[in-house]
Amino acid sequence: MALNPRDVEFEISPGRKVGDRHPCFIIAEIGQNHQGDVDIAKQMIRVAKEAGADCVKFQKSTVLERFNKKCLARPYDVPQSWGKTYGEHKLFLEFSEEQYVELKKYAEEQVGVIFSASGFDYRAIEFLNKISIPFFKVPSPDVGNLDFIEFMAKKHVPMVISSGMQDMDTMRRVYHTVKRYHNKFALLQCTSAYPVTPESVNLAVIQAYKENFPDIVVGYSGHETGTTISLGAVALGAKVLERHVTLDKTWKGSDHSASLDMNELANLVKQIRILEASIGTPEKFLLPAERFVKRKLGKSVVVLGDMKKGEILNEDNMAVKNAEPCGYPPHDFHRLIGGVLKRDLEDDETILEGDVDLKQTEKGEKKVAALILARKGSKGVPGKNIKMLNGLPLIAWTILACERAACFNEIWVSTDCDKIGNISEQFGAKYHCRDPLTAQDKSTSKEGFLEFIHHHPDIWAVCSLQCTYPTQNPTLISRAVKMIKEGERDCVFAAVNSHKFRWARVKEDRGGCTRPLNFDPYNRPRRQDWSGDVAESGAFYFFTVDQLKTTGSFQSGRVAYVLDSEDQGDHVDIDTQEDFVRAELMIKKHSAKFELNQLVPKSANIPMSGDFRSAINGFVDHGISGVANGSS
Structure with a gap:
C-alpha cells in the first residue's frame, strides 16, 4: 500500500504540505x-x-x-x-x-x-x-x-x-x-x-x-x-x-x-x-536507465532464412533472439503473423519498424465471437437457461440481442447439455459441446473460456454474455466490440452506476468496527448530487484471446467499461423463480425497444403451438433437474 499514493494531504506549516x-x-x-x-x-x-x-x-x-x-x-x-x-x-x-x-x-x-x-x-x-x-x-x-x-x-x-x-x-x-x-x-x-x-x-x-x-x-x-x-x-x-x-x-x-x-x-x-x-511510482514502464541494457540484452523478432519482399510472415519463419539492432519486441510476435515484408531480409536479420506491412494483417478477418456459457442445472431454478420467458426460452433473448448488435462473426453457446445446444441452434447460435470437466459446480467462467478457445483457435476476441441477463443492450454490445476491434482496449465490461454507500465487512464474531469505503461520513453527499460508483452489471465481458492467454485474466491490460444509462430497475440477473416474474415484465419493454421479436427465426416455430413450450418445460421439470449450477 505504501507504493500506491493516495490523494491525502494537508498543509502542516505555511508552504509545507504533508501527505502521500x-x-x-x-x-x-x-x-x-x-x-x-x-x-x-x-x-x-x-x-x-x-x-x-x-x-x-x-x-x-x-x-x-x-x-x-x-x-x-x-x-x-x-x-x-x-x-x-x-x-x-x-x-x-x-x-x-x-x-x-x-x-x-x-x-x-x-x-x-x-x-x-x-x-x-x-x-x-x-x-x-x-x-x-x-x-x-x-x-x-x-x-x-x-x-x-x-x-x-x-x-x-x-x-x-x-x-x-x-x-x-x-x-x-x-x-x-x-x-x-x-x-x-x-x-x-x-x-x-x-x-x-x-x-x-x-x-x-x-x-x-x-x-x-x-x-x-x-x-x-x-x-x-x-x-x-x-x-x-x-x-x-x-x-x-x-x-x-x-x-x-x-x-x-x-x-x-x-x-x-x-x-x-x-x-x-x-x-x-x-x-x-x-x-518511485506504481506504474511499470521502461525507465531511461534501462534503455542501454535493453539494447544490449533485450530480445527482438528476427527472420529465419532469407526472405524476399512480399513474402508473408508466419510462426515458422520468425524467431525471438538477442538481436542487433533491436526491432519488434517478443510480445509483437503474434501481431506480425500475416504481415507482408516490404523489403528483402537476410537470414537472422532483425525485423524493424517499417519492414512489415501490418495493414495486410489488419485487413485479414479478426474473428469476433459472442460466447454464452450455459450449463445444465441451476441451484435456484433447474434448467433456467431454457425456461420460458415471454414466449421464448431464456437463452434466446441473449442470442437475439447479439443478432441485433450485428457486430459478431459468430454467436456460440457452450454447454454440456445437448438440448440447450439444440434449442440455441434454432435461434441462430452455434453449439459448442462443452467439456464436462469445465462445467462442474466448482468450475469457473475462465475455465469455460479457455476450453472454448482451445477448440476455436481462429477466434481473435470473445464477448462472454450472461445468459441469465435477458435484457442485454445491443447498443452497448456494439460499442464494446468497436473499442476492442479498433485496438483501444484489451478488455471491456458492462457496467452500471451504483449509488450505494459502501462499508467494510467485519467479522461479527470478533466484534470489529467497520469503516466507509467510498465516501466521507463527515462530508456525506446527497445522493442526487453524487455521481456514484461504477459497478459491474454482469451482463457481458469482452476480451482479446491473446490477453487472456498471456495474462491469465480476462480483465487485465487496458481495461474499460461501457455504462448502461438505463435504470437498474430495468434489468434483472435471474437466479430465482421470483426473478422470472420480474423479468417477464421487463423483457416485453426491452424486446419492443430493440425489436427483438422480429429476429426470431421462422424455423423456430414459436409460439405457434404449445408443443414447444410444453417440451421445454417438461425438459426443465424432468430432464435436467437436480444438477447443481453455481455459475453459467
Missing part, C-alpha cells in the same frame, strides 16, 4: 533534552536544521496545572533528576513563555526551520496557539483525553497525534473527534517505551491506520535505538516521522538513551531521501 505525494516530514524532537539551558536549545535547533530536519519540536507544560500536589511533592532521588522532588525536576526543565517566544523566533528567523511543540495542558495549548505554532503535537499520554483533543481540534490548527499506550478503538474515537472540525491531522504509530525493542515497535499498525483511516496522513514516532526501524516505517508509508534527538547520549535525562545524536539524524535524513527516491 510529498516527502516525509521529519521532526527532530528536542523535547527536554536541552537540559533546561536556552543556549543548548538554540545549538540543538541549529544542528538539527543542518542535519536536514524539517521541524524542531519542544514540550510545553504548565507544571502546576499538569500535575497534582502529591505528584509534584514526590521525592525524585534518581540519577536523572534535576531536583529533590519531581516538581522541582519538571520546573527546572520547563522554559518560560518568554523563552519559548525567543526560541521560536530564533528557529524561524535565524535558522530557517519550522518550530513547534507538544502542549500537555489547556493553558499550554492556549499559549502555543497565541504564538502561532503551525501545528499542535498531541503526546501519547493525552490521546485518550477526548475533551482535550476536542479543545485543540476546535482551534482548526493542524495536529500530529501520537498513539502510544492506546488501542484501535481509542484511535477511532480520536479520529472521529477531530474529523468533526477538520481533517488537517496525522496519526502516528508509537510505542511508549524508552528505548523500545524491535519486537514491540509493531510497524504493521501503519498499514492498519492507512486502511482504517484512508483519508488522513499516517506517520511514525520512534523511540528505538538506531535508524533501521524508522527507515522501515517510511518504506511502509509513514509521511511524518518524529525522532528524539540529543547532543550527547550520556547526558542526564531519561530520553537521551532513546535519542539520535546529530550525526545519526543526518544519516537518517539522507537515507530517507534515498529511500523515497527509490520508491
